[in-house]
Amino acid sequence: MTHSEIKSWLLQTDPGRLQTLYAQADRARQDALGNHIAITGNLEISNHCVRHCLYCGGNCENQRMQRFRLSEKEIWQGVQHALTLGCRALILESGEDYGVRRDWLASLIKRIKDETPLEVTLSLGERSVQDFTTWRQAGANRYLLRFETSDHRLYHLIHPSRPGRHINRLTLLGQLRDLGYEIGSGIMVGIPGQTYDTLARDIELFGELELDLIGVGPFRIQPDTVLCQKASCLDAGADQVPASHDMTRKVMALSRLVRPDADIPGDLFPAHEDIRFYHTVLQNGANSITPDLTPQTYRCQNPDGTRPDSDVVITAYYDQMAKIVVSLGRTLADTP
Numbered sequence: 001m002t003h004s005e006i007k008s009w010l011l012q013t014d015p016g017r018l019q020t021l022y023a024q025a026d027r028a029r030q031d032a033l034g035n036h037i038a039i040t041g042n043l044e045i046s047n048h049c050v051r052h053c054l055y056c057g058g059n060c061e062n063q064r065m066q067r068f069r070l071s072e073k074e075i076w077q078g079v080q081h082a083l084t085l086g087c088r089a090l091i092l093e094s095g096e097d098y099g100v101r102r103d104w105l106a107s108l109i110k111r112i113k114d115e116t117p118l119e120v121t122l123s124l125g126e127r128s129v130q131d132f133t134t135w136r137q138a139g140a141n142r143y144l145l146r147f148e149t150s151d152h153r154l155y156h157l158i159h160p161s162r163p164g165r166h167i168n169r170l171t172l173l174g175q176l177r178d179l180g181y182e183i184g185s186g187i188m189v190g191i192p193g194q195t196y197d198t199l200a201r202d203i204e205l206f207g208e209l210e211l212d213l214i215g216v217g218p219f220r221i222q223p224d225t226v227l228c229q230k231a232s233c234l235d236a237g238a239d240q241v242p243a244s245h246d247m248t249r250k251v252m253a254l255s256r257l258v259r260p261d262a263d264i265p266g267d268l269f270p271a272h273e274d275i276r277f278y279h280t281v282l283q284n285g286a287n288s289i290t291p292d293l294t295p296q297t298y299r300c301q302n303p304d305g306t307r308p309d310s311d312v313v314i315t316a317y318y319d320q321m322a323k324i325v326v327s328l329g330r331t332l333a334d335t336p
């Protein structure tokens with residue numbers, strides 16, 4: 001797909017034409033991956049972070065957020081929960097937290113790989129090559145690092161570098177690939193300053209990077225962030241991409257067309273949108289779901305109020321997702 005074709009789909013508003021896009025994406029998903037919907041557990045192992053990202057409630061200046069870091073025992077409970085749900089893989093996610101020690105995590109990854117059939121995806125930010133190497137040797141399969149936007153100026157505005165560390169995430173993704181990881185990345189749809197051209201370029205990059213996992217979701221303003229106060233300063237005016245469900249559907253469908261066999265979760269980021277949204281995107285190219293397995297005690301520490309705070313809600317959510325999967329004539333895959 002060319003840049004102008006992608007951009008033209010992003011600007012398309014005719015419902016009939018868009019249905020052809022969604023049908024193409026659904027067929028591409030079916031041809032490449034079949035009827036199964038994979039289940040990947042998402043376990044937040046720490047919400048400490050040293051970074052100042054303008055859009056993220058986890059930024060290090062947010063004093064209102066109560067921070068946690070899971071113990072090995074708590075992580076192991078999450079592993080058991082993932083196995084109970086029939087997860088194929090587990091994402092271990094955190095902010096950029098250097099309290100998550102290289103060797104400590106390596107022994108945990110090794111234990112998961114030795115004692116369970118789970119694939120392990122890490123999403124821990126911009127760590128050192130030595131960290132990445134050790135974790136890969138311990139058995140980690142995949143690393144998820146969102147490049148957020150292909151617009152370098154916008155990226156550095158919303159995602160300031162740490163002093164003396166100017167890291168290019170695209171370069172880092174290449175290094176992760178060279179180390180033998182499958183690589184995942186993604187963007188937020190409609191972040192202030194995102195234009196149709198940059199979004200089209202983002203989708204082209206998904207193809208060029210040959211991503212194994214693509215995480216996309218609509219931008220949501222979070223309290224206690226700089227963008228909560230100043231989003232309008234970055235707004236791209238008439239060229240600004242809306243942070244809407246409709247635009248996210250288009251981006252997921254186009255992502256499927258540029259990467260037919262990639263894992264594209266319907267609900268990875270941000271979690272817990274309206275359940276009807278997932279019903280739709282699972283027919284527009286998405287092929288997996290990612291229940292949140294973070295322990296209840298910590299889940300409710302999120303101050304933005306968008307995250308369900310009880311296991312009852314999580315279980316109900318998962319049950320609803322399972323019903324949606326069945327209603328679509330699809331099956332929940334329970335093997336790697």
Ligand code: SF4
Pocket residue numbers: 049050051052053056057058059060094095096125
């Ligand atoms: S987006 Fe990630 S790196 Fe940036 S502040 Fe949030 S948790 Fe930290």
